[in-house]
Amino acid sequence: MIKCKTSKEIGGMGHSMKRKEDARFIQGHGNYIDDIKLPGMLYMKIVRRPYAYAKIKNIDASKALAIPAW
Amino acid sequence: MKKTINIKLNGTDHSVEVEPRKLLVHLIREDLSMTGTHIGCDTTSCGACTVLIDGRSAKSCTILAIQADGKEITTVEGLATAGGLHPLQEGFKENHGLQCGFCTPGMMIRAVELLGKNPNPTESEIRWGISGNLCRCTGYNNIVKAIQYASAKMRGAELPSTEPEFV
Numbered sequence: 001m002i003k004c005k006t007s008k009e010i011g012g013m014g015h016s017m018k019r020k021e022d023a024r025f026i027q028g029h030g031n032y033i034d035d036i037k038l039p040g041m042l043y044m045k046i047v048r049r050p051y052a053y054a055k056i057k058n059i060d061a062s063k064a065l066a067i068p069a070w
Numbered sequence: 071m072k073k074t075i076n077i078k079l080n081g082t083d084h085s086v087e088v089e090p091r092k093l094l095v096h097l098i099r100e101d102l103s104m105t106g107t108h109i110g111c112d113t114t115s116c117g118a119c120t121v122l123i124d125g126r127s128a129k130s131c132t133i134l135a136i137q138a139d140g141k142e143i144t145t146v147e148g149l150a151t152a153g154g155l156h157p158l159q160e161g162f163k164e165n166h167g168l169q170c171g172f173c174t175p176g177m178m179i180r181a182v183e184l185l186g187k188n189p190n191p192t193e194s195e196i197r198w199g200i201s202g203n204l205c206r207c208t209g210y211n212n213i214v215k216a217i218q219y220a221s222a223k224m225r226g227a228e229l230p231s232t233e234p235e236f237v
Contacts, residue, residue: 016166016233025171026159028106028146032172035105 075139079104080148088135095119095130097138098145106146106175110204117203120176121145127183129202146175149182157220158182164232167216169207177203181217189225193218 004014011017024030049056072087079102086101098104098121110118112131119131122144149156158178161167168174177200184191184199191199196217197210205213215230222229 018163019166022163022168022171025168025174026146026155026162026178027150028104028175030106030171032105032108034109035099 073136075136077138077140078142080144086135090134090136092135093131094121094133094135094138094143097135098130098143104145104147108172108175110172110176115204116173117176117180117200118173120179120203122179122182125183125186127180144179144182146178149178156182157223158185158217160223161216161219162213165212165216165219167208167212173203173205173207177205177213181220185217185221185224190221191217 004012006012006015008015072089074085074087076083076085077097078084079098084102086097088097088101095107095109098107099109107121107130108118109131110116114129114132117129119129120127121130122128123133123138123141125142125144149159154160155163156178158181162174162178167177180200180203181196184196188195188199193214196214200210200213200217215232218230219232221227
């Protein structure tokens with residue numbers, strides 16, 4: 001065990017500190033990215049190229065654009 | 071075809087129209103806007119979505135909303151009372167039982183049932199008890215300590231030290 005040279009009230013080296021953010025996390029108010037709702041929000045999916053090494057000459061997005069987004 | 075279901079979420083009655091395919095976790099998060107319950111893996115592996123259904127812990131990403139019809143659901147938002155934080159919430163706070171906090175609601179909800187059935191569990195019983203809940207930040211030592219703290223507090227026993235151990 002480490003012996004602290006200062007009292008708990010003074011704190012400093014060797015003392016543990018209580019985190020400020022815990023209160024909201026333990027009560028379910030974390031607000032992670034998936035918790036955020038904004039008007040007109042869209043969802044994104046990344047389509048990865050089927051070739052390991054190739055030059056992109058053009059992208060045909062017509063199929064994707066045909067899907068109603070909202 | 072939508073179906074109307076009645077659930078009690080954290081003490082409040084709700085009557086909602088849901089599609090039969092809707093998962094319980096989506097009902098809680100999207101329709102009822104309680105985002106404290108998290109979706110970590112969507113495959114019943116991680117336990118971030120754990121809620122209490124009539125007092126029993128269950129992973130809400132593997133239960134359909136319509137299966138919860140007529141049931142009482144408790145999520146992390148329902149743990150604290152007017153009297154203050156739940157002993158488990160206090161335990162996690164005092165023992166540094168969380169970093170990012172993503173697994174924490176599921177961990178605490180799981181521990182509610184664990185301590186309900188076994189008010190004074192051993193360390194290995196706690197570890198076994200939370201084995202369906204994954205934490206990717208801290209490892210489990212402080213989570214186990216947090217549950218031991220809550221166990222002591224709920225039994226009215228002497229609280230274990232929350233000072234960290236140094237070697």
